[in-house]
Amino acid sequence: MIEWFTWxxxxxxxLAGLFCLVLGLAGRSPNDYSLGATLLxxxxxxxxxxxxxxxxxxxxxxxGSLPEFYIYLVSAxxxxxxxxxxxxxxxxxxxxxxxxVVCLSVAVMVYRMYQIWAFQVA
Amino acid sequence: xxxxxxxxxxGVGRVxxxxxxxxxxxxxxxxxxxxIDRFGEAPVAFTxxxxxxxxxxxxxxxxxxxxxxxxxxxxxxIGFEMLGVLVVGTISLVAPSVxxxxxxxxxxxxxxxxxxxxxxxxxxxxVLPVLGMLWLYRRRPAVVPRVA
Numbered sequence: 001m002i003e004w005f006t007w008x009x010x011x012x013x014x015l016a017g018l019f020c021l022v023l024g025l026a027g028r029s030p031n032d033y034s035l036g037a038t039l040l041x042x043x044x045x046x047x048x049x050x051x052x053x054x055x056x057x058x059x060x061x062x063x064g065s066l067p068e069f070y071i072y073l074v075s076a077x078x079x080x081x082x083x084x085x086x087x088x089x090x091x092x093x094x095x096x097x098x099x100x101v102v103c104l105s106v107a108v109m110v111y112r113m114y115q116i117w118a119f120q121v122a
Numbered sequence: 123x124x125x126x127x128x129x130x131x132x133g134v135g136r137v138x139x140x141x142x143x144x145x146x147x148x149x150x151x152x153x154x155x156x157x158i159d160r161f162g163e164a165p166v167a168f169t170x171x172x173x174x175x176x177x178x179x180x181x182x183x184x185x186x187x188x189x190x191x192x193x194x195x196x197x198x199x200i201g202f203e204m205l206g207v208l209v210v211g212t213i214s215l216v217a218p219s220v221x222x223x224x225x226x227x228x229x230x231x232x233x234x235x236x237x238x239x240x241x242x243x244x245x246x247x248x249v250l251p252v253l254g255m256l257w258l259y260r261r262r263p264a265v266v267p268r269v270a
């Protein structure tokens with residue numbers, strides 16, 4: 001894991017989550033902005049996956065358990081597409097709220113991944 | 123007679139179902155890993171972890187699907203969770219050794235989804251069953267007109 005990138009990712013996921021929550025609670029159906037924010041969160045997760053594959057080979061191994069790290073990463077990768085599909089099928093405000101909840105969950109999961117990578121003793 | 127869509131998967135209920143789904147995923151991932159990696163360290167706690175994960179999955183499905191039978195399943199599973207988080211949460215703080223835990227740390231390697239009332243999951247496991255039961259009560263079959 002690259003520390004600065006991880007923090008950028010957590011920040012983006014939190015902002016995207018709050019943004020979607022506000023839009024949803026304001027009564028907006030999923031639109032290009034809320035879906036775009038969720039897409040950005042997913043793209044950063046894919047970048048994180050690439051980083052996680054390359055980092056140990058480049059002399060940056062995790063201190064904690066790599067399988068546990070990947071369970072979080074794969075779970076996180078699944079969430080935005082699911083919420084996105086739901087948002088495309090059910091076009092109402094609650095789908096936008098769900099996008100927000102998912103982005104915030106991703107933020108927590110990425111933070112947890114960072115703990116496993118940087119602090120956990122295997 | 124089966125209806126096309128559930129009276130529970132509407133409006134804010136959808137958010138509830140989404141949160142249940144996320145928690146089910148998180149609890150399942152964690153418990154599968156704990157059982158494969160270190161079951162011997164705290165068998166009682168990890169078994170409870172796996173049971174809680176299973177119950178979250180069933181609760182998510184029960185909230186999604188229509189019909190009175192699934193309504194009862196939803197009550198049963200959500201009630202079970204409420205009981206679980208209160209009982210296991212209390213034991214994990216007062217007497218962690220009963221669960222074979224070496225510490226009460228909800229963020230530790232032996233933590234379960236219910237440890238310290240779900241503090242490791244931002245207390246979502248404690249709040250969710252309450253919201254779930256409120257929602258089930260509001261959407262009880264007698265009140266919500268049946269859609270043919």
